[in-house]
Amino acid sequence: MLSIQKNAKNVEALIKAADVALYQAKLIGSDTYNLYKHEMRLDIHEKFHIENDLRRALEKNEFSLLFQPQYHIATNQYCGEEVLVRWDHPLEGLISPDRFITIAEETGLITSIGKWVLQQACLQKKIWIEKGLPEVPISVNLSLRQFLQQSIVEMVAEVLEESELPPHLLKIEVTESVMIDLDRTSTVVKQLLALGVKISLDDFGTGYSSLQYINQLPVHELKIDQTFVAGIGKGKQAEEIISMIIQLAHSLSISVVAEGVETKEQLLYLTQNNCHKIQGYYYSKPLTGNDFELFMNGLQ
Template sequence: MMLNPKKLAYIISIGTLVTLSLSLTGLYLSRLFSKQESEKQEKEKWYLSLYEHNQDGIISVDLHLQIIGINPAAERIFAIREEDYKHQPVSSLLPGIIEEDREPIREMFVRTFQGEELRYETAIVTDQAEHIDISLLLAPVIVDHQFAGNYIIARDITEEKRTKERIRYLAFHDELTGLPNRRMFNQSLSSMIEAYRAMQKSFAVMVMDIDRFKMINDSLGHIYGDIFLQEMSGRIIEVLEGEQGVLARMGGDEFAAIFPEHKDAEHTLHLAERIIQATSTPFHLKDNDFYVTGSMGIAVFPEHGEDAVQLLINADTAMYEVKKQGKNGYLLFSQEVHTQLQERMELEADMRKALDRSEFILHYQPQIRTGDVSMIGVEALVRWNHPTRGLLYPGVFIPIAEETGLIIELGNQVLREACRQMYAWHQAGGPLIPVAVNLSSRQFHQPQLVEQISRTLQETGLAAEYLELEITESMMMDATISFDILHQLANLGIRISLDDFGTGYSSLSYLKNLPIHKVKIDRSFIEDIAENSSDKAIVSTIITMAKQLNMDVIAEGI
């Protein structure tokens, strides 16, 4: 066929352009597919890296329950090798799981084939008998909207679980002694109350405080204080061995226990006595023996309380009663103790009102010199003219005043009234003799004591030489404080008398270094002086010593 050369040129040009376009399109598509393939391979590498280097163990399982992959983390956690388990049924892993969890996990596998994602915590035991806690996630694998198998994702939670258990342990135990703490004790007590109320049975609750523990802590430091508490708890545990009780450290030097086997009061009190005996054995700390005692109170459910709060309050009440009676003992709560507590609480409330109503009055005991039977002074003795109970003596209300801190206000009132009355007697022509006033320990250590006494003398008009302050030996235990205070009082012209000499921590250094003008022999040495040769010798010695030191001597209670 003859073609027009011009048309042929067009045809060739068009054909060339079409061919070029197809070539370019093919090249573009080729590069596009190549890029997609490269991205796919890149993603596969990422996923493979995630699979290979994941800290969680991953086991791939197909639709036939055959293992098709195990990553290195799973090999490490389960202590297995991929080549030993690949293409094996997934059930071949079950023997490594603790026996009680095998059936629940088998049932979970069945449920995952219905598209559920399930979690479970269990433990495995390796061939080396190593116990490993694991968290399992059974997750279905979905490919093109079709279920294709599942992943078993395992995480080693052994350390995490130990940490949680440690935190839980510390939440309910005392870190120093390992005993249950207050929180756990209260929970145990509440549970015991519910159980024993249903069974209509009784049990005992004990609270104990270590006397003089502060002395060990202050003198040796907290490290030795901790060692002491550890040894103390060990001794109590040893006593309670074989008893189905709960012993707890409530804090500081306070312990508490529940005795569920409360057969009778005699059995419980026998246990209490053994514990007290164990505490009184000396503790060897820092090359020295330290002696402490314990004060214990006991309450019985339901006789002394039907709830935890009342039981502990009553046990505490009995314990503090032991402390008031001299410590180092135990006491079973009783109605009598309760009555005493109620009376003490009522007296405390009345005492606060009495101070405002001036219900406290002073009686004056004359001090007689036997040589010429002349009165050389008087001692102010406080009495409480109670509106309903009548005249109350110091033994009833002074301990309450000391406990509550009211002793300072009461002591200041007594001092002011004694100075006022003595000045009034002087002005009325009475003998120029001093008045003796007792200082309590709290008064002695109150801030600005010297200024307070000086101001009282100025306001009442009594000369300092006619005021005699009676102190006890216990006030002088801290020599640095007592030295300064006593010298300041003596510089004012006030006379100092040492009360109850010979009954406390007597030290001749007090008489040597402190401005003491009079020694008062305690009543206990005077009562039997006519029959007891020892008392006679002690009194004679005190009198001779005082004369040699140019001190006056007075015998109490004649």
């Protein structure tokens, strides 16, 4: 929907404005309308630009993986790594997921990108195992759209078979948003567990009602969102939430990981509150595959 008085300098401009408003409405959802605003056109142009470039990016091999290690607090030993994806745009350089993942979700491109990430992560993990690196799980994020697609379990099984990675060395990370469809999520989780993979609930405490539903999902791990970790030493609210999540994990006999740990103060608080594992710049920034391998070899 648009105001003709404000937007219609000519018929062509009016039609273009209507197209922009319609496109935005489709992104919001069906059975809706949307008001055209001038700044919306810039936003839509950027989305079109990123969408078109995303379609080319996989073919041109512009995506790359980074790996960030995780550590057991009690033993100070490496116990796994999380896979992060980056887009090396030929003109704009490195583009973070914050800028392109949402558009990939909206357009459905996340399915092919996500499969590529899973394939490359499993293949890399298999190579590292063959080179003698520790046999600990590699964590790969799945978006809401990926996780709820009908073929997700078959896709994971296919990737595991192709890569020959033992299923127990793959950990699938999903956010609380999957609880929007609890019945479907519960079914998928159980099917993935039957394959032998592990399940981690990421960014815990920020989304749909963790406490109410967590006991209905047989997950292996909770990950404390880094926004709470960043609040350690800055006020009681974040610390109380962290303490509650850790206690919940202990009561359910599942592991708990704190993300975004950057300072000794944060590590000390998490240690005192019996958090199991940490991940963050305190130990290591995300590393390329080659740098990660060198880093791991330096620990042995």
